[in-house]
Structure formats: structure tokens, C-alpha cells
Amino acid sequence: MASTLTYLTKAYTMKLHHIILGMAMAAGCLTACDEVDSDKRFIGPVVPEARKNVLVEDFTGQKCVNCPSAADMVASLQQLYGAEHVVAVSIHGGSLSRDEATDKFGLANATSKAYNEHWGVSQWPSGKIDRTDGLQGPDKWAAAVLTRIIQQPAAELNIANIAYDAASKTLNLDVSVTANESVTGRLQVWLTESGVVQQQYMPDGTKNNQYVHSHVLRASVNDPYGDQLTLAASATDTKHYTYTLPDVSALRNNTPWNTQNMSVVVFFYNDQQGVMQVIDHKLQ
Template sequence: MGLSLRNLFLFTLGVILFSSCSEKEDFSSFTSNTVEPINIGLTYRAASLRNQEVTFRVYDDQSNEIVDNITFYVDGAPIVGNTFSSDQEGVFSIYAEYEDQGTLSTTDTGSFSVVIPTKNVLVEDYTGTWCGYCPAVSAAVDAVQALTEHISIVALHNGDDLSLAIEPDIRDGLGIPSGSPRARIDRTIVWGLGTPPVFPTSDVLSLAGIDSPVAIGVSSILNGRSLSVNVSVASEQALADHKLVVYMTEDGLLRDQTNYYDNDQSSPYFGQGNPMVDFEQKHVLRASLTDAIGDPIPALNALTDYTTQISYTVPEDFALDQLHLVVMVVDQNNLAVNTQHAALEETVVYE
């Protein structure tokens, strides 16, 4: 009887990477470590970049790798050895045939993809419930989200009960002036001009969904309030002096919001009162799982995976079903070259 693809699920939770490729990384007060894989059945990376080598392996029910008398088939054609790469995008099928005690066995057929990474543009909103012009950024972000899914969002509060002690450090590290509203695209690009400021959606949409050299994968496992986050990074180009940033955000936080647009008929917040009672604060930065400005990524060769795991205890007052992870890779100038976002216990592979 052939082995099933049970381990593909475990692989997905491991962020599309073999755990044995993981490296330890210092995440300050958070724990980073390596988890040994549990291998049963056919294993492989679920998504790869163009020309990035994919390795296929089959393990028996004792996690012993089957290496003798085994052939792998990609799109129905046998390959030499157990590796494959493609210079073209696409979705490919994979299965293996092998001898099991003199009987020919076949694994289930799975699939893997080869991709050109897609850019998820980052918008950071420096805001506060006291800030009467800040709802304009919320409206602009909502408008962008209605037009593209390729956007990651973080709202950094100051001067209210949702503010974090690291907010001034982030401003200092990125050169963000005091005051709100302030908005940035990809950490460093100013978004919003005029008084009161206007936030053109075209500024964000022009960057959303374009090709990027860098791919990010993220997954997480929650056990009670104990969260294990797996992050992977790969690039079509070598990376040097880049950093990894991992934030946790929360939606659904209700607060009274000062609203200077109550009498502005062109605003979606016209006639909603000043303040707007129980206004939903979305994308609120609740924790940084790395250094707030980012942890160094070791120099990375092209088409090589960098992987790491972070452990974090989610505070009791965080609503688990409203939490998201926002992951960024930034360059030496703190410009986000790509980002990824996922709900807790959601797996996002390279895409």
C-alpha cells in the first residue's frame, strides 16, 4: 500500500520548508528555535521560485527515508534523481513509485508551484483616537483594500490606550516626525499631502501586485495562548544587509474616535458624530515579535531559503480571532522590499 501525503500538511505548517534548514535567530525577549521534522510519506516544498531547486523525499511510517528503487514523476514524467527546478511559472504534479517488500507502491499525487514573487505593499498608519484627521487614512486604506488584496497594513497608535512603548522607537528608527496623521508606504515613502491631508489610493495601488525578487512564507500554530510562528524568505537575488520584521496586529477594537469630518459631505464619516462612538480600530499594532526596526537576516545567496521560528505568548486580552501577523523584509534603508500577512494558524506559502 502506498504512502499518503500526510506529511504535506506538516510541511505546510512548517512554512513550505524543510525544518532541518532552519537557523536560530535572536528575537530579544521572544524565543527562536529549530523544530525537528516529523516525516511520513512524500515531502517537498509547496512553492518555490524560478530556478530554485525542489527536493523530493519519501519516508516510511517509521520516518526512515526510502532511497532505493524509487522514481519521482513530475507532471507524469520520470525525473533523474530527486530534485527538480523550472525557469517557468506553473503548477506541477508530483508522485513517486518505489519497491516495498518486492511490491511496487505509489504515493498519492500532490502538487507544487513555481512562482514569481508578488509584491504586497505595506501601509503604516500613525494614528490615535484623539486625532480628528486620522479617519481620512482609515478611509483611504479601506478604499485600497477594496481594490487589491496585495496590501499589508499596520496602525501604530500614539497618545491613547492602544499605544505601545515601542512606537517612539519606530518613529525614531524610521525618521517619522511626531504628530498624526502620518502615513508611510513600505516604511519610508511619505503618503499624504496637504492640510487636511489627502491620501491618494493610486500611490499605493501603483506598487501593489508588481513583481518582487523576494518571497515570504509564514505559518503559525496556536496551543492555548502559546504561539509558534514560522517564517521563510527566499530571493531571486542575493540579499545582504536586510532585516526581518514581524508584527502582530489586531482588528475589532472599539474606541471613541475624534472625527473632524462629521460635517464634510465628501467623507464616508459625514454625519457619524464627533467623536464617533465605538469606532472600529483595525490593524492595530499589538506586539513586535522581532526588534521593532528589524532583526538582521544573515547574508543570503540567491534561491536559498532563510527560515526561522518565533515563540510568543499571546496576552489574555488579545482576541485570537482578530489577530494577524505582518511580516516584512526591509533593505539597508528600511524600505520594505516585500511583505506578507496572515491570520493566526493560517499558512501562506511563497506566492
């Protein structure tokens, strides 16, 4: 199994580079018949400019041996386009997850498990790219991200006046949505944590107790399916949110969240256009 999973990981990465290389070759063909100065010649693959940010919802589990390969795929996409343009969230749930309430290693919580059930996830890893085209395996993520990242965003997002009070464990922030066209959608605000050292089953079947988990979905600041907004073109709406981080002492996994490693993920979406824009902002 180890050799098969290693092959799959390499295949995911090769697919990503083949997509970009294909675009580069196409660009080269357009200028093949022209005389080009040596200092202006096309040298290698060109990464397309990111016009909008893309949300990658990675449905995962700590008992899923294929999931570390999917996490590597996400990291490759973020390295290629920039982490600010590929916003990832790891959503633990399902039969291959471990529940924080009952398992000292667990990272799945009530919210993340509910999302797995809502989207009908039955295989891990699976992903949703900008909430378009349903659930997809990691081998489809690179192409889906490329398709979305070159589109013009229907809306812009901004986080302002963000403040976290450590004594009360309370977060306050203002989130603004500015429409580039008339649009109706839902505004979603999540909290994620990276640098979480916790057990993970690996592709070779071993358990890695020092595995570093990234972008772990910790909580939804607002309604789990967002607050509905309708905006005319060029209009802006601002929402204020207050959220108190929960007391985890009663959980089986009672490791406190490290707010230094946490981020606020905000996205605006609807069922027709998917995620129109997404941003990631450090909590502190």
C-alpha cells in the first residue's frame, strides 16, 4: 500500500505541474512564428495571475491514510499561487475521524462533523473547491483551482477592527462585503488553527503522533451556513461579530487552542456562483 500511495502523491503533484506547463506551451505556440529578442523569449511555465481567491474545503480524518497526501496537494497549490490566494480549511469528520469530545487525539468537532454529513461525504479525502462541481478527489483539485482562480470575483471582502481579548477569550471583528455586481449570497465566518501537533495515520499505515495538522476548522463564528445578504452593484454591507472561544477543559482532547496560530476565514457564497470571494486573516 505504501508504494501505491506514494505513487498517488506524486501523480497529484505531476498533474498540477502538467496543467501549468500546458498553459505555458499554449502561450509559446502563439509566438512561435515571430522573431523575439533573446531577452524577451519565453523561458518556462508561467503561473497565471490570481484574480480571485479560492476556497479549498478538505474533508479529512486522522484515521485516513490517504489524507496526508491530500494535505501535501493543498500545500503545493498554496506554494504555487500563494497561501493568500488558495485558502484551505481542513474539515474533520466521518468514520475515519476522531472526535475531540471522546478521544484524546480527536480533532473532529460538532461543526466539522455536521459539514461532513451535510455535504454527504462518504470517502476521505474529498474536497469542495469554491463550492462548485460537488465533491472531488485530490487528483481533481489542481484543475478546479486553476479554473476558479482566473475568474473575476463577484464581490470583495475586508476584515477590520479585529481584536482578541485573551483574558475573556473574546474576539470582535467587522466584516465588509462589497459587491462588484448585483448579488445575493451568504457571508460565512470560520476560525481555523494551524500547527496542531496530533496523531495521524500515514500512507505506510503507521501512526505519526507528531504530525502537524494545518487549517483545522475549529468553529463557526456565525450561523454554520452563513448570514444572507443582498447587495446592489458597488454597494457595501458591514457586519459586526463577537465570538467567545469555548472552554475545552471538559473535552477528552482538552488541549487549549493556540490563538497565535489561528486565523479567521471569511467567504461569501451562493448556490449558483459558489464562493465569490474568500479571505484569511490572522486572529492575532
